[in-house]
Amino acid sequence: MEFPAASALRGRVPWSGLLLAVFLLTFWIPPTAARFAIVSTSAVEGQDVILRLRNTPPNVTRFIWYKGIEMKYHNFIGSRAWNHSEYLTGPEYSGREEINLEGSLIIRNVTVREQGVYIVVAVLSKSPSVRGFGWLRVYRPLNMPTLLASNTTVTENEDAVVMTCHTDKLHQLVIQCYESAAEGEDEAIP
Incomplete structure (x- = not known):
């Protein structure tokens, strides 16, 4: 046996019940406050x-x-x-x-x-x-490194150049220099 009002409401939701549910949810659940x-x-x-x-x-x-x-x-x-x-x-x-x-x-x-x-x-x-x-x-602020060359006028394959990099002691700086060994190949200078 069915509840008498159930057959009349089968498949439909009463708007008054839905509005009541929305109203209660709106006022019973407090909004999440922004955190201090x-x-x-x-x-x-x-x-x-x-x-x-x-x-x-x-x-x-x-x-x-x-x-x-x-x-x-x-x-x-x-x-x-x-x-x-x-x-x-x-x-x-x-x-x-x-x-x-x-x-x-x-x-x-x-x-x-x-x-x-x-x-x-x-x-x-x-x-x-x-x-x-x-x-x-x-x-800490970074200081700009200073790069010094021992010789600025060199002849290819005859003179050597020593490059020295000065930085503050707090930060490490790695510099690699490359010399052309042959066409298309680069060789690292130790």
Whole structure:
């Protein structure tokens, strides 16, 4: 025996039921919020860097910055209250860091020592605090190599030339020179 209303609705979906389902799904499933984070940044040693914040929540009362993966006092850089000028510094503060009113961390004359993970905590007025993570990469500048020749005027198959390449000690540079041994063949010079 069949439910009496089932025969009348066979093969069709009642619009009111479908609309109710869409309505409930829309309001019962909260949208995924954009995650609060530090925009990961790359810089060359000696530049000024701004570690900007992405998706900063509303009603922030304080920003707290840490260097490293732990929110411990020995990693504490500084803290800035948003609504007044209270500014605290910690052991990781070198005098070159500044937290601006948007909560971003400015590091002046960045060094390789500052490379790594950073954590920022946004303290909210009426909600739990939120944390954001980001990475700072710092590269050393590359110096242009200098190539010196022992002799610039040579006669083919009679004179020798010694090529010397000077670079900074941090980076290795490999140079290979080739001499034509015969038609169509190249031979590496040791």
